[in-house]
Amino acid sequence: MASLGPAVIGQFRLRASGRIVAAAITGRHSTKELWISPQAWGSIVAMDHERDSLMHRPILMAAAAVLAAQSLAPATAIAKDHKVLMLNQGKEGPMVFEPAFIRASPGDTVSFEPTNPGHNAQTIAGMLPDGEAEQKGAMGKAFTLTVKTPGVYGIKCLPHQAMGMVALVQVGKGPSANLAAAKAVKLPPLAKKRMDAYLAQAR
Numbered sequence: 001m002a003s004l005g006p007a008v009i010g011q012f013r014l015r016a017s018g019r020i021v022a023a024a025i026t027g028r029h030s031t032k033e034l035w036i037s038p039q040a041w042g043s044i045v046a047m048d049h050e051r052d053s054l055m056h057r058p059i060l061m062a063a064a065a066v067l068a069a070q071s072l073a074p075a076t077a078i079a080k081d082h083k084v085l086m087l088n089q090g091k092e093g094p095m096v097f098e099p100a101f102i103r104a105s106p107g108d109t110v111s112f113e114p115t116n117p118g119h120n121a122q123t124i125a126g127m128l129p130d131g132e133a134e135q136k137g138a139m140g141k142a143f144t145l146t147v148k149t150p151g152v153y154g155i156k157c158l159p160h161q162a163m164g165m166v167a168l169v170q171v172g173k174g175p176s177a178n179l180a181a182a183k184a185v186k187l188p189p190l191a192k193k194r195m196d197a198y199l200a201q202a203r
Contacts (some may be wrong), residue, residue, distance in 0.1 A: 127154025164190035168198035
């Protein structure tokens with residue numbers, strides 16, 4: 001969680017740091033510290049240095065302020081890396097990406113690993129979301145595709161496309177805006193057969 005920084009509410013100074021939120025309330029005769037765990041939103045534990053019932057109400061006010069600030073803070077998504085192997089032989093037969101259909105979220109990466117030599121990974125013209133440029137990996141080298149825009153991304157191995165070595169990455173929830181355009185792209189027969197099966201999964 002991002003730091004909310006110090007804030008002042010009346011006579012109460014709140015500070016959020018790391019994953020635990022602390023509120024220190026200082027009165028004329030007592031000091032209270034309030035700890036709020038993000039894992040238990042409704043759980044409030046007050047540590048009272050001096051019994052002072054007049055302080056209980058300000059503590060609850062401070063807690064409410066911290067919880068409100070937390071609820072307004074934007075959530076930070078954690079990007080995921082999806083591993084794809086480039087194989088001479090796989091579950092679908094010869095010359096395959098495995099897995100060949102990948103679901104990802106915007107900001108994720110898809111890493112194509114040259115498990116067997118003689119392969120590359122690159123995007124297919126016409127099978128990209130609007131605004132996305134074509135990308136190409138070097139022969140026999142790992143290639144990382146960063147997917148930022150929702151939609152479907154067609155992938156091929158240049159020397160083995162005619163043998164059906166293609167893959168599909170769906171980014172975000174379907175239906176993808178460029179799905180119809182991707183289906184209209186012409187591919188070699190075996191590549192088309194496999195790609196049609198992947199496109200059918202992109203709902």
